[in-house]
Amino acid sequence: MSSFFTLPASAKKRKRTAPENSASTSRAKPVKRREGRDESISGSDESDDDRPFQDTNISDSEDEELKDEDPAAKRVRLAEQYLANTQKELLDDGGFDAADVDRENLRLRMGQRLQEDTAESKGKLYRLIADELDWSSANQVQFRVDTKSVTGVAVSGRYVYTVTQDRALVKWELPANASNGTENETSARLSRKPRKVLFTRGKKRCTNHHEKAILCVAASQDGKFVATGGLDNRLIIWDPAMLKPLKVFTGFARDNGHRDSVISLAFRRGTNQLFSASKDRTVKIWSLDELAYVDTLFGHQDEVVDVSVLAQETCVTVGARDRTARFWKVLDESQLVFRGGGAGAHKSKGSKDRKADIPPEERPYNEGSMDRVACIDDDTFVTGSDNGALSLWNVHKKKAVFTFPLAHGLEQPQSLEERSAELDISQSLDAEGPMILDPQPRWVTAMAAIPFSNVFVTGSWDGHVRAWRISADKRRIESLGSLATSSEPADVVEDDASELLREAQLNPMELDEPMQVQTHSEGSAQLNGVVNDLAIVDRDERGKSGVYVVAAIGTSHRLGRWQRFAGRNGAVLFTVPRKVMGDGLAVAADSA
Structure with a gap:
């Protein structure tokens, strides 16, 4: 007597082929629908690396042929x-x-x-172009409109955007010989100055514009958006074609905006994702494709004065007098803290008498504020401080890899008569003799870098825009010299005193505080004023013809009017050619 337990194993298995009858056919239909769902779900498991290379022009017949394609063959075809x-x-x-x-x-x-x-x-430094650029042959030309100090500059394609302290946003077009990088007889006759395309200026009571000074500007890489931030806590997104506001983010809770001044802006490379830094100690992320708020980053203990970002969803910020630089990992919701505050390489532990014997250029100057930052690659960034030091950082080390002190030199102190309110300063001096004031370092007020290259530029009020190089091992900062090597053209020179007098007559109510005018000795500098912002871009594809550097110049610092500089408000365009014309760029070896 046979039973289930005595049947052979082959008889226990069910047949996979269903009998041909109506009942079995009707039961097989749901199985087909289930297989269709499984195919749609399994299609989402496709590798992300394959998606960018999918050909959307494949016909239906080819699609049927490639339906049963082997995965290995598919990768070869996509490659x-x-x-x-x-x-x-x-x-x-x-x-x-x-x-x-x-x-x-x-x-x-x-x-x-x-x-x-x-x-x-992979986020690696690969453009070793510092030695291929002829910095000593850089040409410069100034362009301006009748405004106050220029506080920010941004470049997108053929257009330059500048913002000023009197709420003005100006769009400029690079000259013909600058946009295509050709220098022939025809283009040489054209104007070397950028041409003003559009101009807009806000009022003190304006709902869709800035009511106070504009402090920063950024332009997207695709040229679809321009963003500005100012003292009125507003972040405004503009249409570059007509300079019309698309969205205004205020400090109110409904807009998720900043509660204090917006100081710095940066677009994520290749996207329309915007990062904004503010005096309210936060960094906010915005998606301009939807004109919407995304997230807020907390952590700084003082105002966030600068932000820099590359292609990855990370950013680097500096927090002024909390003397920290922070590397934010947005997806991981974490941050790395890098603490400064040192005195640089020439730190002395001697007594006051010993310190008096040290030359001023070798004395230690402690870092009080970290003001500027620029990303070199995904692992390396550079910061500039109020003690004039440039620091090179790596995300894998907590301390600075290298510090270059006094990048823009020392500023000679003012005399006691200029610093004191006493009518007779000799009566207030000690019997030991006159007081000796030490020179102070010039701050690093502006910084910009070419992404994934070994080149960056900095500015201050010494009259020069200086170029720097990162060594091949990314352990040192080396000087390449100054871009301001020739005097200004005659058509843009104006008497410094008349410029200050004209501005005082136009804005008498804003000069209630005592004005301290800082001048340079004749022949010691070529740029009159303080460099508030910098932008550096390639002249053409991969920088075959060189690079352009745009500097925002003002008679006062972008964040305050505590010191006045003799000069002229405007912007300067530097044209830096290549030493050897060619399309070959040095590629760093991949260490990974």
Whole structure:
């Protein structure tokens, strides 16, 4: 007698093929629908690396043929398609047919392009262009409108945007020979100055504009948005085409805006994600595609005066007198804190008598405020402070890798008569003799860097924009010299005293506090005023013709009017050519 327990194993298994009858066919239909759902779900498990290379132009017949494609074969096909697209882009940039291209040169260019794309996707420094640029041959031209101090500058494509203390936003177009990087006889006859395209200025009572001074400006990489922030706690998003406000984020709770002045703005590279820093000690993230608020970053103990961001969803900020730089990991909701406050490389532990014997340029100057920051790559950034020091940082070390002291030199002190309110200063001096005042370092008031390169520039009020290089091992900061090597053109020179008198007549109510005018000796400087902001960009694709540096110049610092500088408000465009014209850029070896 057979039973289930005595049947052989082959008889226990159910047959996988259902009998051909109506009942079984009706039961098989839900199985087909379930398989369809499984296919749609499994389609989401596709690798993210494959998605950017999907061809949307595949026809239905080809889609059916590729339906049963092996995963390995699919990856090979996508790689071949990516190489073909890269080759087409290189040929289009060259402006000639493939038949005229030497195969070896094309192979080298494609290999170089792939290496650069890989290095940038990994966040590595790969553009070693510092030695390829002729900084000593930089040409400069000043452009301006009748405004107060220029507080910020941003460059997007062929356009430059400047903001001022009297609520003005100006759009400029780079000259023809600057936009395409060609220097021939025809373009040489054109004007070297940027052309003013649009101008807008707010009023003290204006709902869709700034009511107080504008302190910062940023432009998206695709040229769709321009953002400004000011003393009125407002963050305004503009349409670059007509300079019309698209959205105004105020300090009210309904807008999730800042509760104090907006000091710095930065766009995430390749996206329309905006980072804003404020005096309310916070950093906010905005998505301009939706014109919406995203998140707020807390942690600084003082006002956040500068923010820098690259392609990854991270940013670096500096917190003024809390003397910290913070590296924010937005997705992980964490931060790395880097503490400054040191006195630089020339720290002395001797007595006062010993310190008096040390030359001023070798004395220690303690860091009181960390004011500027610029990202070099995803692991390296540079900061500038009020003691004139430049510090190189790595996210894997808590202390600065290298510190360059007194980047912009020392400022000679004012005389006692200028600093004192006494009519006869000799009566207030001690019997020991006259008081000796020490020179003070000039702050680093502006900083900008080319992403993923070994070049950055800084500014102060010494009359120079200075260029710097990061060493190949990313352990040192080396000076490349000054960009302001020639005097200003005659058509932009104006008497400093008449400029200050004119501004005092135009704005008599804003000069109630005593005005201290700082001047430079004749021939010691070429830029008159303080450099409030800097922007550095490539002249063309991959900087084949060099780079452009735009400096925002003012007669007062962008965050205050405690000191006045003799000069002229405006902006300066520097044209830095390459030493050897070519399209080859040095690529750093990938250490990973």
